[in-house]
Amino acid sequence: MAAVEASGSDGQGVETSVTYYRLEEVAKRNSLKELWLVIHGRVYDVTRFLQEHPGGEEVLMEQAGRDATESFEDVGHSSDAREMLKQYYIGDVHPLLVILDLPHPRRHSLRFSLSLLHGGEQILLSRAC
Numbered sequence: 001m002a003a004v005e006a007s008g009s010d011g012q013g014v015e016t017s018v019t020y021y022r023l024e025e026v027a028k029r030n031s032l033k034e035l036w037l038v039i040h041g042r043v044y045d046v047t048r049f050l051q052e053h054p055g056g057e058e059v060l061m062e063q064a065g066r067d068a069t070e071s072f073e074d075v076g077h078s079s080d081a082r083e084m085l086k087q088y089y090i091g092d093v094h095p096l097l098v099i100l101d102l103p104h105p106r107r108h109s110l111r112f113s114l115s116l117l118h119g120g121e122q123i124l125l126s127r128a129c
Protein backbone atom coordinates (compact mmCIF):
# COMPACT_ATOMS: atom_id res chain seq x y z
CA MET A 1 0.00 0.00 0.00
CA ALA A 2 1.50 3.33 -1.03
CA ALA A 3 -0.32 5.88 1.06
CA VAL A 4 -3.35 6.51 3.21
CA GLU A 5 -5.59 9.55 2.95
CA ALA A 6 -7.05 10.85 6.18
CA SER A 7 -9.22 13.85 6.83
CA GLY A 8 -10.61 15.61 9.86
CA SER A 9 -11.25 18.97 11.45
CA ASP A 10 -8.49 21.35 12.48
CA GLY A 11 -10.36 22.15 15.69
CA GLN A 12 -11.89 25.32 14.23
CA GLY A 13 -14.33 23.52 11.97
CA VAL A 14 -12.08 23.62 8.91
CA GLU A 15 -11.72 20.29 7.11
CA THR A 16 -8.15 19.26 6.52
CA SER A 17 -6.71 16.21 4.86
CA VAL A 18 -3.29 14.68 4.85
CA THR A 19 -1.64 11.84 2.98
CA TYR A 20 0.31 9.43 5.14
CA TYR A 21 3.25 7.50 3.73
CA ARG A 22 5.20 4.53 4.96
CA LEU A 23 8.96 4.87 5.20
CA GLU A 24 9.37 2.00 2.76
CA GLU A 25 7.49 4.06 0.14
CA VAL A 26 9.73 7.06 0.76
CA ALA A 27 12.81 4.83 0.52
CA LYS A 28 11.91 3.85 -3.06
CA ARG A 29 12.13 7.49 -4.18
CA ASN A 30 15.89 7.69 -3.99
CA SER A 31 17.06 8.66 -7.47
CA LEU A 32 17.47 11.77 -9.62
CA LYS A 33 14.24 10.80 -11.38
CA GLU A 34 12.25 10.92 -8.14
CA LEU A 35 13.71 12.07 -4.84
CA TRP A 36 11.78 12.21 -1.57
CA LEU A 37 13.04 12.82 1.93
CA VAL A 38 11.63 13.16 5.44
CA ILE A 39 12.20 16.15 7.70
CA HIS A 40 10.51 16.24 11.13
CA GLY A 41 8.04 13.53 10.14
CA ARG A 42 6.98 15.33 6.96
CA VAL A 43 7.57 13.95 3.49
CA TYR A 44 9.04 16.22 0.81
CA ASP A 45 9.33 15.58 -2.92
CA VAL A 46 12.46 17.56 -3.75
CA THR A 47 12.94 16.21 -7.29
CA ARG A 48 12.40 19.59 -8.94
CA PHE A 49 14.45 21.35 -6.25
CA LEU A 50 17.62 19.29 -6.74
CA GLN A 51 19.32 21.62 -9.19
CA GLU A 52 18.19 24.74 -7.33
CA HIS A 53 19.41 23.73 -3.87
CA PRO A 54 22.04 26.28 -2.77
CA GLY A 55 23.83 23.51 -0.85
CA GLY A 56 24.11 21.41 -4.01
CA GLU A 57 22.54 18.29 -5.46
CA GLU A 58 24.94 15.88 -3.83
CA VAL A 59 23.92 16.46 -0.20
CA LEU A 60 20.27 15.86 -1.13
CA MET A 61 21.22 12.69 -3.00
CA GLU A 62 22.97 11.42 0.14
CA GLN A 63 19.69 11.78 2.06
CA ALA A 64 17.48 10.44 -0.73
CA GLY A 65 14.60 8.29 0.49
CA ARG A 66 15.66 8.77 4.11
CA ASP A 67 14.96 10.77 7.23
CA ALA A 68 17.07 13.87 6.63
CA THR A 69 16.03 15.72 9.80
CA GLU A 70 19.42 15.56 11.47
CA SER A 71 21.45 16.66 8.46
CA PHE A 72 18.92 19.41 7.65
CA GLU A 73 19.20 20.75 11.20
CA ASP A 74 22.98 20.32 11.40
CA VAL A 75 23.40 22.77 8.53
CA GLY A 76 21.43 25.42 10.44
CA HIS A 77 19.14 26.28 7.55
CA SER A 78 17.69 29.80 7.56
CA SER A 79 14.03 30.65 8.12
CA ASP A 80 13.78 31.26 4.35
CA ALA A 81 14.93 27.68 3.77
CA ARG A 82 12.31 26.42 6.25
CA GLU A 83 9.65 28.46 4.49
CA MET A 84 10.68 26.86 1.17
CA LEU A 85 9.94 23.41 2.56
CA LYS A 86 6.20 24.08 2.15
CA GLN A 87 6.52 24.06 -1.64
CA TYR A 88 7.74 20.48 -1.61
CA TYR A 89 5.54 19.01 1.12
CA ILE A 90 3.48 16.01 -0.03
CA GLY A 91 2.38 14.34 3.23
CA ASP A 92 3.35 12.93 6.61
CA VAL A 93 4.91 9.76 7.89
CA HIS A 94 2.25 8.31 10.20
CA PRO A 95 3.67 7.05 13.51
CA LEU A 96 1.68 3.84 13.28
CA LEU A 97 2.81 3.22 9.73
CA VAL A 98 6.40 3.63 10.96
CA ILE A 99 5.73 0.90 13.51
CA LEU A 100 4.59 -1.48 10.79
CA ASP A 101 8.09 -1.15 9.35
CA LEU A 102 9.83 -1.92 12.65
CA PRO A 103 11.04 -5.39 13.60
CA HIS A 104 8.39 -7.08 15.81
CA PRO A 105 10.05 -6.92 19.26
CA ARG A 106 10.39 -3.13 19.04
CA ARG A 107 6.67 -2.68 18.33
CA HIS A 108 5.82 -3.83 21.86
CA SER A 109 7.99 -1.26 23.58
CA LEU A 110 6.17 1.76 22.18
CA ARG A 111 3.24 3.57 23.81
CA PHE A 112 0.63 5.78 22.18
CA SER A 113 -2.10 8.13 23.21
CA LEU A 114 -5.67 6.88 22.84
CA SER A 115 -6.55 9.41 20.14
CA LEU A 116 -3.55 8.38 18.07
CA LEU A 117 -4.51 4.73 18.38
CA HIS A 118 -8.06 5.58 17.38
CA GLY A 119 -6.86 7.28 14.19
CA GLY A 120 -4.44 4.45 13.59
CA GLU A 121 -7.16 1.87 13.94
CA GLN A 122 -8.90 3.25 10.86
CA ILE A 123 -5.64 3.21 8.96
CA LEU A 124 -4.82 -0.35 9.95
CA LEU A 125 -8.29 -1.48 8.93
CA SER A 126 -7.83 0.00 5.48
CA ARG A 127 -4.50 -1.70 4.83
CA ALA A 128 -4.45 -3.92 1.78
CA CYS A 129 -2.45 -6.75 3.38
Ligand code: HEM
Pocket residue numbers: 044046049053054055056059060063068071072075076077078079080081082084085088
Ligand atom coordinates in the same frame (compact mmCIF):
# COMPACT_ATOMS: atom_id res chain seq x y z
C1 HEM B 1 13.71 20.51 1.01
C2 HEM B 1 14.76 20.51 1.82
C3 HEM B 1 15.77 21.64 1.80
C4 HEM B 1 15.62 22.95 1.49
C5 HEM B 1 14.33 23.70 1.11
C6 HEM B 1 16.93 23.56 1.59
C7 HEM B 1 17.21 24.89 1.33
C8 HEM B 1 18.43 25.48 1.45
C9 HEM B 1 18.69 26.90 1.31
C10 HEM B 1 17.65 27.96 0.97
C11 HEM B 1 20.01 27.09 1.51
C12 HEM B 1 20.77 28.44 1.51
C13 HEM B 1 21.17 28.79 2.95
C14 HEM B 1 19.96 29.02 3.84
O1 HEM B 1 19.08 29.83 3.48
O2 HEM B 1 19.88 28.36 4.91
C15 HEM B 1 20.60 25.78 1.75
C16 HEM B 1 21.94 25.56 1.97
C17 HEM B 1 22.47 24.34 2.27
N1 HEM B 1 21.80 23.16 2.46
FE1 HEM B 1 19.83 22.89 2.21
N2 HEM B 1 17.85 22.62 1.95
C18 HEM B 1 17.18 21.42 2.09
C19 HEM B 1 17.70 20.22 2.48
C20 HEM B 1 19.00 20.01 2.81
C21 HEM B 1 19.53 18.76 3.27
C22 HEM B 1 18.72 17.47 3.52
C23 HEM B 1 20.84 18.93 3.45
C24 HEM B 1 21.75 17.84 3.91
C25 HEM B 1 22.92 17.99 4.42
C26 HEM B 1 21.17 20.29 3.09
C27 HEM B 1 22.41 20.87 3.10
C28 HEM B 1 22.70 22.17 2.79
C29 HEM B 1 24.04 22.75 2.78
C30 HEM B 1 25.33 21.99 3.07
C31 HEM B 1 23.90 24.09 2.46
C32 HEM B 1 25.01 25.11 2.29
C33 HEM B 1 25.22 25.83 3.59
C34 HEM B 1 26.25 26.93 3.45
O3 HEM B 1 26.77 27.12 2.36
O4 HEM B 1 26.47 27.59 4.46
N3 HEM B 1 20.01 20.92 2.70
N4 HEM B 1 19.62 24.84 1.72
